[in-house]
Amino acid sequence: MYALLLAIIYLAFISLGLPDSLVGAGWPVMHDELGVPVAFAGILTMIIAGGTIVSSLLSERLTLRLGAGLVTAISVGMTAAALIGFSVSGSFWMLCLWAIPYGLGAGAVDAALNNYVALHYAARHMNWLHSFWGVGASISPFIMSYAISSGFGWSGAYRSIGIIQIVLTVLLFLSLTLWTRVNREPSHEHADPDDEPAGNGKHVPLGTALRIPGVALILIAFFAYCALESTAILWASTYLVSERGVSPATAAAFASLYLLGITGGRFLAGFFADHIGDRTLIRGGFLTVAAGVIMILLPLPTDVVALAGLVIAGLGSAPIYPAIIHSTPVNFGRRNSQAIIGIQMAAAYSGATFMPPLFGALSAWAGLWIFPVFLAVLVALGLAMSERLNRIVARRSQLADQETPRRSS
Known part of the structure; x- marks a missing residue:
C-alpha cells in the first residue's frame, strides 16, 4: 500500500515542478506577443506567489476538512485548469486572472504533500521526492523550447503540461482510497507515544x-x-x-x-x-x-x-x-x-x-x-x-x- 501510493506521490512531485519554470522560459516570447513590457513578468509572478502564500496558510484547515489526498487532487486540478487557461489567453489581463488559481493550487498541494510524506515516509523519500521536483522543473524549459521551435508557440507548452496535469488529477482522484488506508496505518517513524496522532481533527490556529x-x-x-x-x-x-x-x-x-x-x-x-x-x-x-x-x-x-x-x-x-x-x-x-x-x-x-x-x-x-x-x-x-x-x-x-x-x- 505504501509503495503504490508513494509511486503516485513521486509523479505528483514531478508534476509540481513542471509549471514552475514555464513563465521564465516562455516570457521572452510571451511578452512580445502580448504587447507588454518585459518587467510585467514580475506582476505575474507576484500574483502566483501571493496565491501560494494564502493557500499555504489555509492548507491545514483544508487538509483537516478534506484529507491530504483530496486536497492534492483538487489543487492539481486547479493548476491544470490554470495552465489550460494560460494556453488560451490572448491578453495579459487574462494571464493575471488565471494566475490566481495557478498560485492557490500550488501552495495547497505543496503543504499537503510535504506534510503527508513527513508523517508517513522515511527521510530518504523526502530527499528523492524533492529531487523529482527538480526533474520536473528542469524538463519544462525544454518543453517550452520545443513548442516554440516547432511552431506550436508558448501556448502549446502550457497546453501540453496542462494535459499532463489533467491526467495526474484523474489518477489522484482514483487513488483517494489509498490515501485513506495509509493514513489509518501507524507511521513507521516519528512515533511518539505521548503525541496525538496526526489528523486528529483539531485545528491549530496560526497564533x-x-x-x-x-x-x-x-x-x-x-x-x-x-x-x-x-x-x-x-x-x-x-x-x-x-x-x-x-x-x-x-x-x-x-x-x-x-x-x-x-x-x-x-x-x-x-x-x-x-x-x-x-x-x-x-x-x-x-x-x-x-x-x-x-x-x-x-x-x-x-x-x-x-x-x-x-x-x-x-x-x-x-x-x-x-x-x-x-x-x-x-x-x-x-x-x-x-x-x-x-x-x-x-x-x-x-x-x-x-x-x-x-x-x-x-x-x-x-x-x-x-x-x-x-x-x-x-x-x-x-x-x-x-x-x-x-x-x-x-x-x-x-x-x-x-x-x-x-x-x-
Missing part, C-alpha cells in the same frame, strides 16, 4: 502555532534558505559576467549547474538521509553552502574557484529544504505538523519572492560585488536559527526523559 517554542526560528531559517536559493538562481550568472568577467555562455552553464547540483544532491542525500538524520543534513548543508560562498567571494586571479564554489553551494543547498520539512513532526509534534508546514511554505515563498528583488535594489546601489556577501548573510542567518532550534528541541527531550520515570512511579 497558537507561532507561539510554539522554536517555530519562529525555523520560519526564519526556512525564509533565509529559500531567499538564498532563489537569489543564487536569479543573479549568479549576472554576477559572474559583470564582476568576474566570465563569458555569458560559461556563466549560464555554471548557473544551471547550481540547479543541477540541488537536484543531484537531493538524489544522493536520499541514500544516507536515514542514517545521519535531518539535523545533520541541515547543518552540513548550510556549512557546505558557506564553503561554496567563500570560494565565490575569494578575490583570486582565476575564476575556476568561484565557478566551483557555485557548484558546491548547489550541492550544499540540496538537503536543506527536504530535511527542514521532514523534521517538522519530530520537532513540533505530529498534531502540529500540518499547520506549521503550511506556515513554513508561506515563509519559503515569501523569501523566494521578495529577497531576489531586494538584492537587485541593493546591487543597483552598492554594486553586484555584494552578491556573495548577501548569500553569506543568509547562510549565517539560516544556520544560526536552525542551531538554536536544535538546542530547544534537545532541552525539550531532556525534560521529557526526566518526566518519564516520574510517570512510571
Whole structure:
C-alpha cells in the first residue's frame, strides 16, 4: 500500500515542478506577443506567489476538512485548469486572472504533500521526492523550447503540461482510497507515544502555532534558505559576467549547474538521509553552502574557484529544504505538523519572492560585488536559527526523559 501510493506521490512531485519554470522560459516570447513590457513578468509572478502564500496558510484547515489526498487532487486540478487557461489567453489581463488559481493550487498541494510524506515516509523519500521536483522543473524549459521551435508557440507548452496535469488529477482522484488506508496505518517513524496522532481533527490556529517554542526560528531559517536559493538562481550568472568577467555562455552553464547540483544532491542525500538524520543534513548543508560562498567571494586571479564554489553551494543547498520539512513532526509534534508546514511554505515563498528583488535594489546601489556577501548573510542567518532550534528541541527531550520515570512511579 505504501509503495503504490508513494509511486503516485513521486509523479505528483514531478508534476509540481513542471509549471514552475514555464513563465521564465516562455516570457521572452510571451511578452512580445502580448504587447507588454518585459518587467510585467514580475506582476505575474507576484500574483502566483501571493496565491501560494494564502493557500499555504489555509492548507491545514483544508487538509483537516478534506484529507491530504483530496486536497492534492483538487489543487492539481486547479493548476491544470490554470495552465489550460494560460494556453488560451490572448491578453495579459487574462494571464493575471488565471494566475490566481495557478498560485492557490500550488501552495495547497505543496503543504499537503510535504506534510503527508513527513508523517508517513522515511527521510530518504523526502530527499528523492524533492529531487523529482527538480526533474520536473528542469524538463519544462525544454518543453517550452520545443513548442516554440516547432511552431506550436508558448501556448502549446502550457497546453501540453496542462494535459499532463489533467491526467495526474484523474489518477489522484482514483487513488483517494489509498490515501485513506495509509493514513489509518501507524507511521513507521516519528512515533511518539505521548503525541496525538496526526489528523486528529483539531485545528491549530496560526497564533497558537507561532507561539510554539522554536517555530519562529525555523520560519526564519526556512525564509533565509529559500531567499538564498532563489537569489543564487536569479543573479549568479549576472554576477559572474559583470564582476568576474566570465563569458555569458560559461556563466549560464555554471548557473544551471547550481540547479543541477540541488537536484543531484537531493538524489544522493536520499541514500544516507536515514542514517545521519535531518539535523545533520541541515547543518552540513548550510556549512557546505558557506564553503561554496567563500570560494565565490575569494578575490583570486582565476575564476575556476568561484565557478566551483557555485557548484558546491548547489550541492550544499540540496538537503536543506527536504530535511527542514521532514523534521517538522519530530520537532513540533505530529498534531502540529500540518499547520506549521503550511506556515513554513508561506515563509519559503515569501523569501523566494521578495529577497531576489531586494538584492537587485541593493546591487543597483552598492554594486553586484555584494552578491556573495548577501548569500553569506543568509547562510549565517539560516544556520544560526536552525542551531538554536536544535538546542530547544534537545532541552525539550531532556525534560521529557526526566518526566518519564516520574510517570512510571
